[in-house]
Amino acid sequence: MPRVKICGITNLEDALAAISLGADALGFVFYPPSSRFIAPEIAAQIIAKLPPFVEKVGLFVNTEADTVNLTCKEAKLTLAQIHWDASEVFYAALDVPYLPVVRVTCKEDLTRFCGQYRLVDAFVEGYGGKGKRIEENWFEGMDCSKMILAGGLEPEHLKALRPFGFYGYDVSSGVEETKGKKSYEKMAKFLQEANA
Template identity: 55%
Template structure:
C-alpha cells in the first residue's frame, strides 16, 4: 500500500517521513485544524523537499480559485478536497485533485467509485479526528482506488493489507502532539503498511 503522512508542519517531519519511504505528504490549509499552515509556512517546507514526492494540499470549503492559487504558490502537486464539490467546481481546478468521502455508512464508500478517492470516517469536524471507520464495510469491495484514512496507526495498519487498498493516510496516529510527528511511529507505520 502507498502511504501518505498528513498534517506535516515542519521540514524535519517532512524529511523523516520521506526517508522512511512515504509516497506523499499532506499540508493542511484549513484554519480550524491544529495542523494548519499559512502559505508562507508551507512554501518554506515544500521548497526544501526532494523531487518525486507527492505534495498534497488539503482544503475545506474554499473556492476553486483559492485551491488553484494556494497550490501554485506553495508548489503542491495534488489538491485534497474535504468537502462537497460538483463537476463545475472540479472543472475549474488547474491541478490534479482527489475527493474525500466522509463515510457515515457502507453505501457511502461506493461514491466516486470510478475515480481514486480518499475514504475517511464521518465526523462533525473535518479531518484529523482519528476516528476509525468500520473496516467490515470493505469486505468484498474493490478497494484498488481507495486511500483509507481515519484512526490508523502503526499497530493496526498491517491488518488492512488483505483489502487491497491503493493507499493509507495517517496524521494523528503517528504524532507526539498535534502537528508534531514521532519519527519512530512514522517509520513503523510505513514499514507495517508496505512490507
Template identity: 55%
Template structure:
C-alpha cells in the first residue's frame, strides 16, 4: 500500500517522512490552511529531495492557470484537486492530477468511475481535521484505485486490511501540531501500513 504524507512545510519533516518510508509528499497550496506553503518555498524543499519520491500539490477550487503555474513553480509532479465548485477544466490541465472525493455518504463512493481517486471525509475546512470515513461504505466496492484519507493513524490502520486500498494519505495523524510532523508518528504509521 502506497503512503503519502501530506502537509509538508519544511525540509526536516520531508526528509524524516522519506526516511520513514513515505512514497509521496504532499504540499498544500490552499492559503487558508495552517499547512499552507508558498510554492517557491516548496520548491526549495523539492530541490533537496532524493530521487523516486513523488511530489503532490494540493489545490482547492482553483482554475487551471493557477494549478499549472504552481506545479511549475513548486516542481510538483501531480496535482491533487478538490473541485467542489467546478473551477478546474481537467481536460486541459498541463499536469498529471488526481481528483479528491469528499464523501458524505456511501452513495458518493458508489459513483466513483474506474479512475484513481483520493477519498476523504467531507469537512468544511477541506481536510486536515482528522475526521474518519465509515469503512462500511467501502464494503463490496473495488478499492484498488482508491487512496483513503481522513482520520488515519498507526492505531487504526489494521481496520483497512480487508479493503485492498491502493494507498493512504495522512496529515494530522502524524503531526506534533498543525504544520509540524512528528518523526516517530511517521515511523509508526508506515510500519503499521507495512503490517497490513
C-alpha cells in the first residue's frame, strides 16, 4: 500500500485532519516565496501537538545545510526534502535524514538517485504547487518502488497509477480549498483512492 504525504500544511486543524484520514506524513514548506510557507516556530507548535508515528517533513529550496539542520532541530522535523540540485558536500553536512527531489524534464531524469528513495516531480520554473504532472508513459518498464510521485495529483489519477507500484504519493494543491488551506473532503477522497 503506497504511503501518502499531505504537503503544504499551515495549521493544526489541517494537520490533525490529514492524520485522522490516514496520511503517513505531513509536509511543511520553509521556502518564503511559497504561498504555503510556514515559519519554523509555527511548524514547531503544530508538530508538538501531533500524535506519534507521523513523519514530519521539511521542504527546503536553495538554502545552506546549517539552516536545514537548525530548522529541523527547532521544529522537530524527521526528514528534510531537498528541492534543488544540491552538491555532495551539502548532503554530507546534513545532520538529518533527507529525501532528494528530482525535477523531471525527460524520462532519463527518472534514473537519478537510482537505488535510493527519492521524490519525482515535474519540472516547472520556480518551485512547487504548479500542478504539472509527469508523463505517465515515462514510468513504463521502470522500477518505481523507491519513487514518491508528486505534481498535479488528484484522486481520479490514482487508479491508473497503481500498476506502477510507487512507494508513495505527495499531494498539496490537489487536496486544497485555497492555497494553504486543505479540504477535508478532498483529502478523504485522495487517501481512500490511494489505499484502495
